[in-house]
Amino acid sequence: MKFYLSSFSVLCTMLLVLAQAPVLAQELLEEPTPANSPEFTRQEKDLSRVYPDYFVINKDSVKVTLLEVTEEPDMNYVKIQEQPPKDLAGIVVTIEKIVNIASKVWKIVQDNKPVIDITSKYATAYPYGVTSATQLASWSRPKTYVYGFYAENLYGAVMIDCKYKFSYTYNGAYKGKGKYLTGVAVIPTSVTAGWGYRFYMNAEVPDSTIANVGTDTDPVAAMQMKLSWKMETVLKAVTGTSVYYIEGTGYFEEIASPWKKSKKVEDIKAAAPLLQESVF
Numbered sequence: 001m002k003f004y005l006s007s008f009s010v011l012c013t014m015l016l017v018l019a020q021a022p023v024l025a026q027e028l029l030e031e032p033t034p035a036n037s038p039e040f041t042r043q044e045k046d047l048s049r050v051y052p053d054y055f056v057i058n059k060d061s062v063k064v065t066l067l068e069v070t071e072e073p074d075m076n077y078v079k080i081q082e083q084p085p086k087d088l089a090g091i092v093v094t095i096e097k098i099v100n101i102a103s104k105v106w107k108i109v110q111d112n113k114p115v116i117d118i119t120s121k122y123a124t125a126y127p128y129g130v131t132s133a134t135q136l137a138s139w140s141r142p143k144t145y146v147y148g149f150y151a152e153n154l155y156g157a158v159m160i161d162c163k164y165k166f167s168y169t170y171n172g173a174y175k176g177k178g179k180y181l182t183g184v185a186v187i188p189t190s191v192t193a194g195w196g197y198r199f200y201m202n203a204e205v206p207d208s209t210i211a212n213v214g215t216d217t218d219p220v221a222a223m224q225m226k227l228s229w230k231m232e233t234v235l236k237a238v239t240g241t242s243v244y245y246i247e248g249t250g251y252f253e254e255i256a257s258p259w260k261k262s263k264k265v266e267d268i269k270a271a272a273p274l275l276q277e278s279v280f
Contacts, residue, residue, distance in 0.1 A: 033237045040234040044196045048234045053154035055196055055233040061152035064242065064257065067163070072142035075133075077167050078183045079120040084132035093129035095178050096216040100124050100205055100223070101131065108186050108227075109162065109201040112193040122185040123205040125221035125248065127174050133182040136172035142183060143168060143250060151231060151238075159194035160231055162201070170250045178219040179248030186227060198232040213247065221248035224255070 033040075048055045081102070106121040108114070115121075130136065144167040151160040165187050172180040186203050193199045204226040214220030223246050230239045243256040 031237050031239075033232055033234060040196075044234045047196070052235060054157075055235040056154050057159065057231055057233075057236065057238045058152050058154050058156075059238070061150070061156075062238075062240070062258075063150055065148045065150070066145060067148050068144075068146040070144045070146065072144055072167060075139075075142055075169055075183050077119065077142060077144070077165075077187065078122045078185050080122075080133060080183065081120050082132040082134075084134050091129050091131075093127050093174060095127040095174055096212055096219050097128035098125050098180070098210055098212050098219060098221045099128050100207060100210050101126060103203075103205070104207070105202065105204045107200075107202055108164070109188050109191055109199055109229075112191055112197075112199050114188040114191060119185075119187065121203075122183050123181075123203075123223060123225065124184065125181040125210055125223050126172075127178060127180065127219065130174060130180075133169075133172065136174050136180055136182075137176075138171055138173040139169055139182070140171040140250060141169075143170065143252065145252065146189075149229070153194070157194065159197045160199050161190075161192040162188060162199065163190045164188045164201070166244065166252075168246055168252075170246075170248050172248070177217070178214070178221070180219075180221045181223060181246060181248050184223060184225065184246060186225070196233055198230075200230040200232070202228045204228070219248075222246070 100123050102124045103121045104123075106115075124133070126136070133139070144165045146163065146165045149160065149162040149164070150158060153159050167187065168184040169182050170179065172178075172182060174180070184205070188201070191199065205223060206226075209224035211222045212219045213222045225244045225246070226241055227244065228239070228241045230237060232238075240258040241256070242254055242258070245253045245255045
């Protein structure tokens with residue numbers, strides 16, 4: 001049975017019971033909280049000396065679960081911030097060259113809270129010269145993958161419970177050619193963190209991962225998104241990264257994850273730009 005410790009009063013009561021609970025043997029992928037981390041409260045510091053296992057994530061408990069695959073009714077899940085030029089006649093469009101004209105790096109969750117205006121942060125994969133999704137046609141309905149992110153401490157209490165959706169619109173064509181992407185976004189729908197825990201999540205789409213996996217005459221856009229997270233307490237900071245691959249055909253795959261048996265980011269040559277450390 002899972003239980004949550006999200007307030008100080010509940011924490012104090014439960015720790016009296018949890019102190020007798022067995023601690024699971026494990027190999028944690030973690031580091032001491034860096035000196036430049038946000039200041040923790042006196043209560044958090046004092047309690048960490050008495051109950052250190054409360055402030056340590058059980059790495060074997062950390063998981064991301066695919067909860068649902070759905071379609072959005074329209075593109076209102078993001079606020080598309082694009083203004084097409086008034087005169088389209090003077091634009092030279094190169095359909096085989098694909099670019100992201102929207103966000104490259106953005107925060108999703110900061111200090112346990114969804115970032116304000118998250119719905120305006122997204123990535124695109126357009127033919128060079130196109131400045132708006134409205135210049136493309138044949139868009140399919142947006143596809144959404146709903147995920148749950150969970151982590152427990154050494155007492156077995158759920159400390160992080162975050163649900164987010166990975167959404168994108170695909171199949172866009174320019175004058176009947178190509179399959180392009182727009183509105184590629186990660187949107188948190190709920191974030192709960194136990195008392196004494198800080199949770200962060202960022203997204204990154206380096207330009208070098210935007211590619212044409214089709215032909216020059218019939219391009220297919222492809223994109224890789226790096227989703228990075230950090231859980232931090234007064235004692236420990238735990239970080240991780242997943243990489244998602246999306247095509248203009250609608251194809252979607254998680255190609256790297258620290259939680260399941262899949263390729264590691266460092267094993268994917270095309271994902272080399274994603275190896276740079278994330279800034280939270």
